[in-house]
Amino acid sequence: MAGTDKSKAGTSTASAGGPAPVVILVRPQLPENIGAAARAMLNCGLTEMRLVAPSCRWPNPKAVALASGADAVLDGATIFPTMQAAIADLGRVYATSARSRGLVKPVVNARAAAADLQALVADGQRCGLVFGPERTGLESDEVALADVLVQIPLNPAFGSLNLGQAVLLVAHEWFHAGLDPQAHPARSLPLGGSRPATKEEMQGLFDQLERELHATNFLRPADKVPAMVRNLRAMLQRADMTEQEVRTWRGVIS
């Protein structure tokens, strides 16, 4: 049901298993928001969009403008008359909703939802992520159709998001939860063409620096020298120097 151009979806980070979750926008009002949602989806490897009774003309050039190139998502979007119809073929449905409307239903934050969805998809389940209309949110009967409610933690004094932003935050949690930490480390220090300096190379730098500082009579009085030397070395060590940088700084000292 999604667009025929799935090439961009090939970068989805979903673990092996079924296709990534479907994003379902219920009665969206503004085509700009549909376009922004499509862009956010493709940014995060989600490609299948379903629209339930959009209240704007469809297709809509304003959606295309805001999609900024995520045309395949819009072109593949399918229209349903009701949320019930839009989720009929899915196994597990998560709906963003600020309120649980008195229903006893599990509530998770977007990060936990993303972890769940990655696990469900890896297990081959077809899942949906439902977003309600801009002004009103989902109706109670629609909230009742969802298995799990998703809440996005935000400043309680200023928590209103537009639809495109809500899709972006939830979609990005999905993407992040699927990242392979080997290929996408949280922290790195790219070294260009160089490599980390060895302890011997650092010692060579320390020795040269201290020889020069003795020669220029900087290191005195004698009883303070050991602490001064330790402090100079500590600073240089914190910099995690590369072999190239050690050579450059030895040149600077000469």
Next chain:
Amino acid sequence: MAGTDKSKAGTSTASAGGPAPVVILVRPQLPENIGAAARAMLNCGLTEMRLVAPSCRWPNPKAVALASGADAVLDGATIFPTMQAAIADLGRVYATSARSRGLVKPVVNARAAAADLQALVADGQRCGLVFGPERTGLESDEVALADVLVQIPLNPAFGSLNLGQAVLLVAHEWFHAGLDPQAHPARSLPLGGSRPATKEEMQGLFDQLERELHATNFLRPADKVPAMVRNLRAMLQRADMTEQEVRTWRGVIS
């Protein structure tokens, strides 16, 4: 330097310590993006915005429209001629940049940056989060001014974000990293006015159901009854019923 109306900032989730990081937009082009950034900031408890040589008129009604009420952030925004001036009073500067431009600088993803910043702020350090111009990103000399580069992991085949979206994703990581997990559990099951059913109440439900099923001769043949009963109970148990729901379902069975 931030706006005088700091009331909304009172909900910031920053641990005790200094104020939340400053958001610095370098040569932003579109006022709409500045407005969207202000909204995203306040959504996530960030209130201090600095603008480096904005290339649009300032102040700008288009920014106000997109800020959707985050006026205090825009009103408090201060203007600087250069990034160097805008970060002069800060202790630690993180800059979003797709490329490290050959510099040997630590690169972290937005989530790791958020964890760092929460720790630095708790330690009383003044920190900045820098975003470059929409089209070109930061120049090499500006990248060089940052201590750490931040990258937002996205679909490599479709990774372009607009400025407001980039600010939203990074700001939301900041907010999430500061959440108190006691007050904001990742998962919950709000029970309305009820409480979880006790094992004794569940046993009462099982007993009644099985009596009725025996009475209507549903439970047969006799050798299959123990497994049938275990399976019925397993389903009911998975639902994590409340005391109120047990009473309702006992009424249904009667």
